[in-house]
Amino acid sequence: MAPSQPPADRRNFRVAIICALPREADAVTLLFDQFWDEVRDPYGRADGDTNTYITGRIGDHNIVLAVLPNMGTNSAAAATASLRSSYVGLRLALLVGICGGVPYIGGSHAFLGDVVVSKSITQYDYGRLYPGHFAVKNTVEDSLARANRDIRGLLAVFETELMRERLQAEASGHLNHLQKVARDKRRRANYRYPGTTEDRLYSSDHVHKHWDSCDLCADGSGAFCEAASKASCADTKCGSADLVVREHHARDDDFRPEIYIGRIGSGNTVMKSGEERDQIAAQHNLIAFEMEGAGAWDEVPCIVVKGLCDYADSHKNKAWQDFAAATAASVAKAILGRYAAHDGDRASNQPNDQRPLSGRSVANNSFGNNTLINQGDVGGNLTY
Numbered sequence: 001m002a003p004s005q006p007p008a009d010r011r012n013f014r015v016a017i018i019c020a021l022p023r024e025a026d027a028v029t030l031l032f033d034q035f036w037d038e039v040r041d042p043y044g045r046a047d048g049d050t051n052t053y054i055t056g057r058i059g060d061h062n063i064v065l066a067v068l069p070n071m072g073t074n075s076a077a078a079a080t081a082s083l084r085s086s087y088v089g090l091r092l093a094l095l096v097g098i099c100g101g102v103p104y105i106g107g108s109h110a111f112l113g114d115v116v117v118s119k120s121i122t123q124y125d126y127g128r129l130y131p132g133h134f135a136v137k138n139t140v141e142d143s144l145a146r147a148n149r150d151i152r153g154l155l156a157v158f159e160t161e162l163m164r165e166r167l168q169a170e171a172s173g174h175l176n177h178l179q180k181v182a183r184d185k186r187r188r189a190n191y192r193y194p195g196t197t198e199d200r201l202y203s204s205d206h207v208h209k210h211w212d213s214c215d216l217c218a219d220g221s222g223a224f225c226e227a228a229s230k231a232s233c234a235d236t237k238c239g240s241a242d243l244v245v246r247e248h249h250a251r252d253d254d255f256r257p258e259i260y261i262g263r264i265g266s267g268n269t270v271m272k273s274g275e276e277r278d279q280i281a282a283q284h285n286l287i288a289f290e291m292e293g294a295g296a297w298d299e300v301p302c303i304v305v306k307g308l309c310d311y312a313d314s315h316k317n318k319a320w321q322d323f324a325a326a327t328a329a330s331v332a333k334a335i336l337g338r339y340a341a342h343d344g345d346r347a348s349n350q351p352n353d354q355r356p357l358s359g360r361s362v363a364n365n366s367f368g369n370n371t372l373i374n375q376g377d378v379g380g381n382l383t384y
Helices: 022-029 073-086 149-158 161-185 274-284 293-297 321-337 343-348
Strands: 015-019 053-058 061-067 092-101 115-123 127-130 133-136 259-266 286-290 302-310
Touching: 015 022, 015 073, 022 061, 022 092, 022 321, 061 073, 073 092, 073 293, 092 293, 092 321, 115 149, 115 286, 115 293, 115 321, 149 161, 149 259, 149 302, 161 259, 161 321, 259 274, 259 293, 259 302, 274 286, 286 302, 293 302, 302 321
Parallel strands: 015 061, 015 092, 092 302, 115 259, 259 286
Antiparallel strands: 053 061, 092 286, 115 302, 127 133
């Protein structure tokens, strides 16, 4: 039974959601079932904590949502440490948002809007730079610890065929609900599926540059053109001959995100090179690239849940960011629906006379955490 009253204090929160960007948090908040802070913040924060929080409920879980002040592993580490100092009872944090994806995962094609879930994290830009070679520090002392047993058990269940189908069906339902709520609230973000024709993968050696009317791009020296880096492929006239032809798993009127579980690369640089992407992904068996997981991983038990908004190459494409944030939020809610609350946590959520100001319901979500949504055969592939 989901709690209908807010918890007594910060110690009773067990789950946190962390977003690096406001657009990511906007998608997540559309899937809250209740908010506890509509009138005021009833919980405060510990001395020295510089974060500002949104609190509420998703399904059976009281949620504290933090938005990072900046992107990157350092910002994530500092903000997550502050979060932990205020909310000392946390058992799980979901780092939800968007990332750059590897186009081929375990022999399958990954597409924009699909979602990756971390089984482990590799900080691929942490190491030693030798002449002509960069060596990632990957000894036991230097590497990030693996997830705790609670998270490993949860992810292991998600790798079964039965739970894979349930998770994808539930995520699809949450995505539909998010899109409806966004329309009703007239949100500025566009959470509609952009369409298969907007999902363009170029060969890894196809450089994003001006293909006409630019002396810098045309001189053959390989010099960096800042104007080209900020322009779309339509503006730079990237050639269609270098597009990779793939059979898409989705229809424009029925997109269900595939969910991939595996190792995610995390670093302080935005991956914008197809050739570097393929080389580093092959070297470390990565399925995606993002910028906050390595910072949050050591501070709180963490799962990275991110939607693919580009292919981590040089081709600029912002059309997918809102939709990828929505698919990630939807999968995160499906994961929380399968993350069982402990008996002690349920008891701590019983109402008493010292509860802070109660929030009011903001969404009547027909895809509740205890509802199994049967939608026939659901495609998908969970893989390392």
